[in-house]
Amino acid sequence: MKFKTIFSLAIVAAFAVACATNPFTGKRTLALVPNSQIFPMAFQQYDQFLGESKVVKGTADARMITNVGQKIAAASERYLSANGYAGYLSNYKWEYTLIDDPSVNAWAMPGGKIAFYTGILPITQGEAGVAAVMGHEVAHALANHGQQRMSAGQINQLAAVGVSVASASSENAAIYNQAYGLASNVGVILPFSRNHESEADKIGLTLMAIAGYDPIEAADLWRRMQANAGGNAPPEFLSTHPSSTTRINNITAWAADAKAEARKFGVTSFKK
Template sequence: MRRLLIMLVVFFGVAACKTNPFTGKSTLNFYPNSQIFPMAFAQYDQFLGENKVIKGTSDAQMITKVGQRISSAAERWLSANGYPGYLKDYKWEYNLVDDKTVNAWCMPGGKIVFYTGILPITQTETGVAVVMGHEVAHALADHGAQRMSAGMLQQLGAVAGNVAIQDPEKRNTFNQAYGVGSTVGLMLPFSRSHETEADRIGLQIMAIAGYNPDEAAELWKRMKANSGGQAPPEFLSTHPSNDTRIANLSQWAPLAKQEAAKYGVSSFQ
């Protein structure tokens, strides 16, 4: 059994290599698009059926407009950099849902939801573009599949430990330590790295779409003010702190403008 678990971990590690076109790095991903996209699409449709989707309003139309501009910019970048068929299985969809939660999210394959509660923070179309760029970036970088893959490895590690440790008391101690250690030491940093990566990719593609990347840091200043300073320590969070994000986005905005200039974009909305 132990040998089988070791073989499975090695197999998954070798089979998991997929290149992120925006970073050039290999990523942890056990799930092909053909497997994960249909599941995501079905879950998305179920969510829409169970919630109040807003259609036809100026806000709803703006969400769709911004999403289309940014996904088109992403496709333009990918085609220009040697990935012309990268988005062939994506089915982009952008919906506004009536919910006071200050949030937006994305599912694999390009299924995106904005809650009405985030609109007072975004304030403008460019503010929406900051959030949309971030969410589109999650889809482009396969972050959903990567999180599932990391979760699978975390579970395999737990199983391996329980198989290897015969003493019940020691096994219980291992399970407690492994649960905390693998979450704080591995899963949370993994999630924060995804958020940082989505911030950087999103900034780049929103600039190519003609939206001012300088607005990103301003949006996160408003997010910080809205939170009232209530947030867990960064090392216990799935997301970087507001201050970290503001500093990063301020630093990256000029680079995003330089990237947009390669595509003839020099003025921004």
């Protein structure tokens, strides 16, 4: 059997046996690396990051980050339990930390570790804006996007090995390998990341609405993000994130559905 055939069968087998289910979309997702391995590594890296950073404690802003995070996490617990995923969060260890750093940034690690930078607070402009960012970051953690990216990275590495071996005897081996690197980055990895960002936006709207925040505030947040960027973003097809315009349009279209979902949980008023 030729190498390429064996390699293809190996990839198919990996997809078949190493999948999980996204509890928000019902879609099957890559899970080559189990969360039982990922979470402890993420927790360790988060602790290391905190030890090397200027952590803000005891301020009104720090308390707001924690309070909003707890509300979003509680909303996710309600949603998951109501949709047949009780116990889904049993291995999550939520932590929300404000970092003294001028970067306009916030991020989530697998297992529920969240970091907000002080540089994003002038753009969030209060609780509802923080809830929009928090919902998005919590959604990344809940949808196991870190696990999917690690799994996709492993498959991409295997595929690169396959291209190298298959083209080893070719005079154009270097060209093939370079072309594969560009095609996989633009055609697979970047869109994969953009899909994660859009998915986190949509899930985050539902979570912030269930937590009692108006999801349309997320669109206003991204308008402020867009103004802050000043048009310096790369073209969308070369970016890991959707453009601000795409996000604003998507959020505006999804906001009503997020409110409708929240009403199922008895939420009838939404904080701006």
